[in-house]
Amino acid sequence: MRTPVDATATPAWAELARLHDDLNVDFRAWFADDPDRAQRFSLAAADLYADLSKNYLTDEIKDALVRLAEQVDLAGRREAMFAGERINTTENRSVLHTALRLPRDASLIVDGVDVVQQVHEVLDRMYVLADQIRSGEWVGITGKPIRTIVNIGIGGSDLGPVMVYEALKPYQQPGLECRFVSNIDPADIYETTHDVDPETVLFIVASKTFTTLETMTNARMAKNWLLNSLQTSGIIDNTDEARAEAIRRHFVAVSTNLEKVAEFGIDPQNAFGFWDWVGGRYSVDSAVGLADVIAIGPENWQSVLAGFHAMDEHFRTADFSENLPVLMGLLNVWYNNFYDAQSHAVLPYAQYLHRFAAYLQQLTMESNGKRTRWDASPVTTQTGEVFWGEPGTNGQHAFYQLIHQGTKVIPADFIAAVNPAHALREGGVDVHALFLSNFFAQTAALAFGKTADEVRAEGTREAIVEARVFPGNKPTTSIMAAEISPRVVGELIALYEHITFVEGVVWGINSFDQWGVELGKQLAMEIAPAVTGDDEALARQDTSTQNLIGFYRDHRI
Ligand code: F6P
Numbered sequence: 435m436r437t438p439v440d441a442t443a444t445p446a447w448a449e450l451a452r453l454h455d456d457l458n459v460d461f462r463a464w465f466a467d468d469p470d471r472a473q474r475f476s477l478a479a480a481d482l483y484a485d486l487s488k489n490y491l492t493d494e495i496k497d498a499l500v501r502l503a504e505q506v507d508l509a510g511r512r513e514a515m516f517a518g519e520r521i522n523t524t525e526n527r528s529v530l531h532t533a534l535r536l537p538r539d540a541s542l543i544v545d546g547v548d549v550v551q552q553v554h555e556v557l558d559r560m561y562v563l564a565d566q567i568r569s570g571e572w573v574g575i576t577g578k579p580i581r582t583i584v585n586i587g588i589g590g591s592d593l594g595p596v597m598v599y600e601a602l603k604p605y606q607q608p609g610l611e612c613r614f615v616s617n618i619d620p621a622d623i624y625e626t627t628h629d630v631d632p633e634t635v636l637f638i639v640a641s642k643t644f645t646t647l648e649t650m651t652n653a654r655m656a657k658n659w660l661l662n663s664l665q666t667s668g669i670i671d672n673t674d675e676a677r678a679e680a681i682r683r684h685f686v687a688v689s690t691n692l693e694k695v696a697e698f699g700i701d702p703q704n705a706f707g708f709w710d711w712v713g714g715r716y717s718v719d720s721a722v723g724l725a726d727v728i729a730i731g732p733e734n735w736q737s738v739l740a741g742f743h744a745m746d747e748h749f750r751t752a753d754f755s756e757n758l759p760v761l762m763g764l765l766n767v768w769y770n771n772f773y774d775a776q777s778h779a780v781l782p783y784a785q786y787l788h789r790f791a792a793y794l795q796q797l798t799m800e801s802n803g804k805r806t807r808w809d810a811s812p813v814t815t816q817t818g819e820v821f822w823g824e825p826g827t828n829g830q831h832a833f834y835q836l837i838h839q840g841t842k843v844i845p846a847d848f849i850a851a852v853n854p855a856h857a858l859r860e861g862g863v864d865v866h867a868l869f870l871s872n873f874f875a876q877t878a879a880l881a882f883g884k885t886a887d888e889v890r891a892e893g894t895r896e897a898i899v900e901a902r903v904f905p906g907n908k909p910t911t912s913i914m915a916a917e918i919s920p921r922v923v924g925e926l927i928a929l930y931e932h933i934t935f936v937e938g939v940v941w942g943i944n945s946f947d948q949w950g951v952e953l954g955k956q957l958a959m960e961i962a963p964a965v966t967g968d969d970e971a972l973a974r975q976d977t978s979t980q981n982l983i984g985f986y987r988d989h990r991i
Contacts, residue, residue, distance in 0.1 A: 716946075
């Protein structure tokens with residue numbers, strides 16, 4: 435195993451520290467003195483156009499950041515990932531989500547197997563299923579076409595599919611609805627399924643491991659509900675054959691664990707596999723995206739994959755100084771490690787991207803929230819920032835106050851599409867243009883602020899001048915695309931996957947395991963008997979837990 439380079443011991447890090455100490459951020463002066471600044475720090479990546487000019491970036495800083503990437507061997511790590519080396523050291527796995535979107539005529543041999551061929555075999559089977567459902571050829575137990583798809587999954591088996599489903603609503607087939615159940619809180623499955631018609635529903639049980647407590651509990655509840663409903667209404671009898679046939683028509687599975695899928699009772703022909711080299715949070719473009727493929731159709735899905743691949747190619751081949759994921763990843767390191775930024779906002783000015791930040795939270799925080807490096811040695815600096823966000827303009831009326839006038843450094847990515855899916859007008863005004871005026875205005879306001887003199891010039895009484903001052907110099911990156919198309923959605927996801935990778939490489943961490951989720955799972959299993967009445971199990975808990983469970987028991991109706 436190659437030892438990670440300690441980024442903090444590189445010459446580039448020392449140089450960045452010096453540049454940080456000497457830097458006096460003054461966007462007003464920087465832009466006034468350098469008419470070329472916006473242009474020079476803007477770049478195109480696949481179909482995205484990004485403006486990095488409102489960042490704490492000078493030519494010197496950019497060069498030093500690029501040198502940092504070189505000195506931590508980003509190119510070598512990137513090559514290792516794309517080639518299928520086992521860079522997920524703690525699980526001894528390759529990390530090959532980029533192979534999920536390689537074109538059909540590509541080839542990538544890993545452990546003697548052409549993974550591209552495997553990927554396309556599964557994709558083809560997914561496309562057949564999607565076409566059958568969309569055309570009405572696939573029918574439920576009573577011969578009716580499927581109207582509702584219910585995806586049961588959690589984490590990576592939920593957040594990606596939901597986000598893409600919402601993002602690509604305008605591309606969906608009318609009359610075919612997808613719903614998503616993730617939480618083990620029974621409220622979730624109740625609300626998602628109580629009005630579903632058992633004759634026209636198809637459940638997708640999506641779980642990489644097919645052992646996840648939440649998903650398997652929900653899947654069993656869904657199976658029991660389906661069979662009971664069909665039996666109660668006299669559609670099937672209680673024979674094994676009838677039950678198996680109902681499951682065959684109404685359940686499909688997505689997993690790497692096809693044995694467990696069969697044990698659950700799902701016909702192997704209705705199981706769509708993927709591989710241990712696809713991490714859960716990197717899996718939306720594997721069979722995990724099946725609900726989306728059904729919703730938007732195979733042709734649109736191919737565009738999503740082409741978008742992913744276009745961004746992969748940009749990341750793989752563009753010079754670091756012109757490479758969007760590299761530069762955005764390095765900027766995140768710059769803010770996190772030199773400006774003590776604790777969080778990073780992602781603010782899409784596109785309502786269809788309203789689940790994008792939630793999706794990114796798993797992608798980034800499960801990947802880079804680590805305290806050890808890939809050789810198990812402790813990290814040498816702060817790692818993973820908190821990602822969060824909501825669509826503009828909603829956020830403007832909620833939390834932007836803190837970004838504008840608060841005391842914290844919160845770098846923010848603003849994302850917008852030029853053309854709306856619905857070009858509506860009000861009072862002769864193009865509403866989307868009005869919407870985007872906010873997108874343009876916010877990053878300008880954050881960058882350039884408003885001085886006390888400007889506030890005074892508006893006639894503000896002196897006592898409240900300071901309260902109305904905007905300090906400006908708040909860093910933002912603006913990302914634009916022509917539209918939120920399937921291709922652009924693929925590009926955006928791949929962009930953030932690679933940003934996450936770049937940060938992980940600088941910090942020397944394995945961005946592809948998630949041991950930090952295990953302890954809570956284990957304790958929940960140990961505590962479960964105490965909750966349901968086992969006094970001996972209760973006595974084994976700490977006093978705070980006993981106390982809380984006591985409250986639960988006392989108030990349980
Ligand atoms: O508990 C975390 C996690 O392992 C995620 O990494 C993963 O996306 C999620 O659970 C769901 O896992 P699975 O797809 O195996 O059900």
